[in-house]
Amino acid sequence: MPEDKSQPSQEHPWENGWAPDTSRAPGTRRLWLAGGMAMATIIACITAIAVSDKESDRDSASAAPSADGATVPGLISFATPSETTPPKGKSGLSTARETTKAPRQQNAAPPESASDPSKSAAHEASSPPPAPKPPATTTWRSIRAVNYPDRYWHMSDGYVKLDPVRGSESREDSTFKQVKGLADSSCHSFATHDGRYLRHRNFVLRAERDDGSTLFAQDATFCARGSSYSGANMLESVNYPGYFLRHKNFVIRLERYDYSSQYLADSSFRLMDGLA
DSSP states (O other): OOOOOOOOOSSSHHHHTOOOOOSSOTTHHHHHHHHHHHHHHHHHHHHHHHHHHHHHHHHHHHHOBOTTSOBOTTOOOOOOOOOOOOOSSSSTTOOOOOOOOOOOOTTOOOOOOTTOHHHHHHHHHHSOOOOOOOOOOOEEEEEEESSOTTEEEEEETTEEEEEEOOSHHHHHHTOEEEEEOSSOTTSEEEEOTTSOEEEEETTEEEEEOOOOOHHHHHHTOEEEEEOSSTTOEEEEESSSTTEEEEEETTEEEEEEOOOSHHHHHHTOEEEEEOOO
16 A cells, blocks of 8 residues: 655745645636526526527518508507697697686675676666767758849738748748658648648649648658759659649749750759748
8 A cells, every 4th residue: 555645834835845836726616606607697698688589570571561551560550640630820830838817816705796787787877878978960941043133932811922021921921841751751731830841733833731741741852953044943843743843923833844944944943041
């Protein structure tokens, strides 16, 4: 049997005549073990990444739509932009601003109701009453002949004549109230101071009381027409178109229109302010 030689102390190998084994590096077994574990970790990571990439590619390929709406594998899908209306504003790029409501005042008085009858009555009572309309003015006319400027229509024995003005009584009898036509409001009717109306009967102008008949209203209505004399008018009968009032032998009559100069002069009158 070989003799067991005691191994010299390794604290001072060169002094004891023992030299360390330099054929292998110290800790080689642990280095190989650490390297193998590192390699195994790297391989496991690469495998896991490859598997996850394949699964994501498979999911995206299954979700990619085709032209007819079906999904085609291997295509990347993109979200279809939704149609949105442009925001309000001067340009389509502006965005609506967020508005914040002012906090409601707790102690604010409630708005007055417009339909409150008591308040409406109080408002009407406080407002001043409307001003009364002025009374309608009465138009009094004296009618003067063109070719006899000193003579006017004048009441004499119930008829209308063409007479010169003399005294105050003559002035009153030569003044008539001009009103809207009894048969046509766009024309004229003439009344005396005692309320009678001038009407033609038997083609002679006279003063009579209104009997309320249609014939009386038509006989007492005359329409002013233009005259060849400046500032003068011709008075045409409503129920006898083409017939005009004229003076003949100083009596006012109703006669058919005549183109003679004498007729035009006799049928032209100036409506003046009342003499009385």
